[in-house]
Amino acid sequence: MEQRKMRGHENCILTFVVVGASALLMGVLFDFYFDMNDDTMMLDIMSGVYSGTPDGHNMQTLYPLGALIALCYRMSGSLPWYGAFLLLCQFGCFFLAGVRLCTLSDTACAQVQAAAGSEGAAGGTCRRFVRKLFSLLAVVVFQWGIWLTHMVNTQYTITCGMLVGTAAFLFLTMPEGILGKTPRGLSVKAFLTGSLPALFLFWLAFQLRSEMALLNLPFVGLAGLFCWWENGPFFEKKNLQKYGVLLLILLAGMGLSAGADSLAYGGEWKTFRQFFNDRTTIYDFYPDVLPGQDFDADLEKQGVSYGSQILLDNYNFGLDERIDAQMLSDVATYAKAHLGGGKDWGAVFKEKLLLYRYRSFHSGDMPYNLLVILGYGINIIAIVILMRRDVRRLMAAMSQLFLTLMVRSALWMFILMRGRDPERITHPLYLVEFSLLAGLLLRHLWREKASAEIAPFPVSSAGFVPESARFAFRSDGVAATRILLAGTTAVLLLLSAWGLWKGVPAVRADQAGRQETNRDREAIDAYCRAHPDTFYFEDVYSTVAFSGKLLECRDNTLANYDIAGGWMCKSPLYRKKLAAFGIDDAAEALVEGKADFIMSDEEKDLRGLTWLEIPFAENGVGVYVEEYGRIGENYGVYQIIPVSEDGQFLREPKRE
Numbered sequence: 001m002e003q004r005k006m007r008g009h010e011n012c013i014l015t016f017v018v019v020g021a022s023a024l025l026m027g028v029l030f031d032f033y034f035d036m037n038d039d040t041m042m043l044d045i046m047s048g049v050y051s052g053t054p055d056g057h058n059m060q061t062l063y064p065l066g067a068l069i070a071l072c073y074r075m076s077g078s079l080p081w082y083g084a085f086l087l088l089c090q091f092g093c094f095f096l097a098g099v100r101l102c103t104l105s106d107t108a109c110a111q112v113q114a115a116a117g118s119e120g121a122a123g124g125t126c127r128r129f130v131r132k133l134f135s136l137l138a139v140v141v142f143q144w145g146i147w148l149t150h151m152v153n154t155q156y157t158i159t160c161g162m163l164v165g166t167a168a169f170l171f172l173t174m175p176e177g178i179l180g181k182t183p184r185g186l187s188v189k190a191f192l193t194g195s196l197p198a199l200f201l202f203w204l205a206f207q208l209r210s211e212m213a214l215l216n217l218p219f220v221g222l223a224g225l226f227c228w229w230e231n232g233p234f235f236e237k238k239n240l241q242k243y244g245v246l247l248l249i250l251l252a253g254m255g256l257s258a259g260a261d262s263l264a265y266g267g268e269w270k271t272f273r274q275f276f277n278d279r280t281t282i283y284d285f286y287p288d289v290l291p292g293q294d295f296d297a298d299l300e301k302q303g304v305s306y307g308s309q310i311l312l313d314n315y316n317f318g319l320d321e322r323i324d325a326q327m328l329s330d331v332a333t334y335a336k337a338h339l340g341g342g343k344d345w346g347a348v349f350k351e352k353l354l355l356y357r358y359r360s361f362h363s364g365d366m367p368y369n370l371l372v373i374l375g376y377g378i379n380i381i382a383i384v385i386l387m388r389r390d391v392r393r394l395m396a397a398m399s400q401l402f403l404t405l406m407v408r409s410a411l412w413m414f415i416l417m418r419g420r421d422p423e424r425i426t427h428p429l430y431l432v433e434f435s436l437l438a439g440l441l442l443r444h445l446w447r448e449k450a451s452a453e454i455a456p457f458p459v460s461s462a463g464f465v466p467e468s469a470r471f472a473f474r475s476d477g478v479a480a481t482r483i484l485l486a487g488t489t490a491v492l493l494l495l496s497a498w499g500l501w502k503g504v505p506a507v508r509a510d511q512a513g514r515q516e517t518n519r520d521r522e523a524i525d526a527y528c529r530a531h532p533d534t535f536y537f538e539d540v541y542s543t544v545a546f547s548g549k550l551l552e553c554r555d556n557t558l559a560n561y562d563i564a565g566g567w568m569c570k571s572p573l574y575r576k577k578l579a580a581f582g583i584d585d586a587a588e589a590l591v592e593g594k595a596d597f598i599m600s601d602e603e604k605d606l607r608g609l610t611w612l613e614i615p616f617a618e619n620g621v622g623v624y625v626e627e628y629g630r631i632g633e634n635y636g637v638y639q640i641i642p643v644s645e646d647g648q649f650l651r652e653p654k655r656e
Contacts, residue, residue, distance in 0.1 A: 011102035011132070018136040019095045022143055023087075026151060030507060032087060032550040033514055035155035035424075040548045041568060042156070043082045044559070046070045051573045052558035052580055056264070059276060059567060060156065062257050063264035065207035073556065083550030086154045089204070093166040094139050096197065100173050101135035104446060138492065145496020146367055148503045150427065153510065154550060160212040161428020163205035165435035168223040171198035172439025191242045192249070199246070203253045210258070212425070215415075216432045218407045223436055226400050230443070268572045271325055276567060278328040282312070284420055286335035295338070302330045307615035314607065315540035315565035319586050320615050324570075352416040356409070367499045368430035372408075374495065375437030376401065378488050382444045397444065404440075408433050441488070514547055521546040523632040524598060528561040535581045535595040536561040542600035542635070561598070590640040591621060593651055596629075597638040604636065612640070624649070629656045 026032075034040050042058040044050040046069045054074045056067030072081040105128060143151060150158050174194045202220060206213040228243045265273055282289065289295050290313040299309055304327060308320050312331070317323040359365050361373075379401055387394040411429065415421045521543075528536050540563050560581060568574050578584065582594065589595035597612070609625045616623045622643045629637030642650040 011099050011106070014132060015095055015098035015102060015136060018133075018140060019091060019098055022094075022140045023091050026144075026148075030152040031511055031515075032083070032151075033153050033511065034083070034547045034550060035150075035153040035158075037544055037546055038567075039082075039086075039154070039156055040546065041566065042066075043548065045568065045573065046082055047073045047556040048077060049556050049559050050562075050568070051577045054556075055573060057269065057571075057573060059273075059571070060209065062207045062210060062261040064257060064260050065204075067264070077556040078553050080551045080553060083154075083552070086156060086159050087550055089159050089208075090151060090154065090162055093162045093201075094143055096166055096201075097169060098136050098139045100170055101139070102132045103175055104173060104442065105131045105135055141493060141496045145493075145499040145503070146371060147431075148500070149507055149510070152507055153547075155424050157209050157212050157424040158428050160205045160209035161216060161431050163201045163208065164213055164216040164220060165428070165432040167198040167201035167205070168220050168432060169435040169439045170201070171195060171220075171223045172227065172436070173442050174227075188238070188241050188245065192246060195246055199250060199253070202250065203257065206254055207257055212428060215411065215425070216429065218411060219404075219432045219436050222400075222404055222407060223439065226440065226443075229396070229400070272571045275325040275328055275570060278325070278332040279567065281332040282328065282335055283315075285418065286332075286339045289331065289335040289339060295334075298334065298338075299331065302334055303327060304331060305615075305618050307618040310611045311565075311615055314611065315563075316537075318562075318564040318566075318569040318574075319537065319590070319612075321585055321587065348417065349413075352413060356412050356416055359412075365426065365430070367495050368427055368434075370495055371434050372430055372437070374488075374491055375434050375441070376405070378491075379437055379441050379444065382441060386444055397440075400440065404433070404436060517545050518547065520600075520632055520634055521548075524561070524635060525559070527629075527631045527637075528559065532560055534560070535578070535583060535589065536598050536637070537564040537586060537590070537595055538562065539597070539599040539603055540565040542598070542603045564597070587616065587619070591616070591623065591642050593639065593654065596654075597625075597640065598631065598635055599638060600635050602634070609638070612638075616640070626653060628654050 034043070038060065041050070042060055045055055045058040046066055048054040048070075054070035054077070056063050056065075056070045058066045060066075061069075069082050069085060072079070202213065224243060224246070228239060231239065289299075290309060296306065296309065300306065304312075305322070308317075308323055308327070311317045311320050312323065360369055362369075380398075383394060383397040383401070387397060408429075415425060415429075524536075524538070524543075528534075538561060543563055558577070558580060562574070562577060563569070564586065578586070578589075583589040586595065590597065612625050613623055622645065624641045624643050625638055626641060627636040627638050631637060639654050641653055644650055
């Protein structure tokens, strides 16, 4: 027992050093950025920049996690708590996977040495250490060659997928489950204790992005089903207790999290959440309802004027108080009926099925689809070679792969049929599937067989276990396992080398672009804070490319600017923010001179300024839009001046 604890500490320390060195090198060569402005908005809410007080109502994470991060900002507002949390989750996933691989290496070596006696023990410590280093090298190679872009450009949905994938991998590779003792021989308490890391990671993923966790839940369910399957009898009382209690604990944790979130989003937040969901329905699934002339007349009959349609189309709906929860509900209902209800779903299914097949094998999703193909291929080879003399086990293992393939096909068709398949959804889906396949492969390579042990590595100078060993090992099994491991490693290295060759220049170019774009963000922030008596509404499309650095320490005081739309617009926090500057209605504030408008030159050239005037005209207010200030080279500051019927200004224009 003492030796096992020492090796556990050794594995943690060794993995920490290797993964920590990888993280340090990554931080030296690149900056860690939030991938999208969604994360920066969440950061602003939880840090207090948005409303003046750190708040957990960020509409994306469940409230308990958001409140916990907001509490950290209340204690020390200048520290980058949210960025550090995401970074800890991502590198923590690789750390836990590395520790598990080292633990499996320890257990496998212990079995081989016990079988070989003193002759096999000679030099065992050195071999064990080398094997651990090779295992950790595989983790680091994956980090850099496959997942680099998502490591340095962090997105909370992708981080959620990493947590779920790690949970599935840890559960499948519990050492007691695939080496030595089996869960069938463990007490219920010991089994549940061993499952806690995987359970905690899934709960954390559910808190971070519940939709993504639920999308990948079938893969987690397969991991549990396969372990239950292999450690039968399936309906044995002890097995039912273990897996039944585990399932109840999992669901109870999810239920408590969702319940706490529901309570936190009561009252005004409940109304806004419906507004939020309808907005998501329109923009994410039925965006064609807004642009063009096809639906203009029908929407006007629904009470959505042309000016409101313009603001909905360019996301600046915060400038129109007529756009409320009822209006968005009507538009969403109309879109579902006329765009969704009129589809030939049979034809759509065939189209998406062809798309699914194409994306599974072609370059658009590389290297992630190749990674999954590798996972299925190496599992099939391992099953055929290692179980060819045991037809029952071979068929069971093949059935598991087939079931995995069916589940992944159902999940892919689900997201493709919905028409919502951005990389932040598909890439984590690939990762979780690969984690499941990697866990299955390790079970096949190291799991004890009834008829004989399989030695994964040579333990004597001759390369085989001595004939006098305590257990009989099949030399062909040893060779086959070594070939499988070597082949898998070689292919993974080649795939990672290709990914690194393609990925590093792409990441460097992307980050150079981010740095250039964020100069505008910094200039806007400086300009607005230099004019504290005016509030500034920003054109949404002009600011959608902005992001921020994960570990940047910054001033988290209330900002006197906000985008004129987006997913927090018209929320209770949005109202609180505007109220802090004496604003109740955005359009009135613009007319009265309490607020001004910021837009990029690119968007002005693309859309002009007429779209700003139309909604005011519909409300009986004639306005003149004038640029009176500049922010850097790319942005203009515009004032909305009310005019009389004869064209006279009704208030004095601002001048810089």
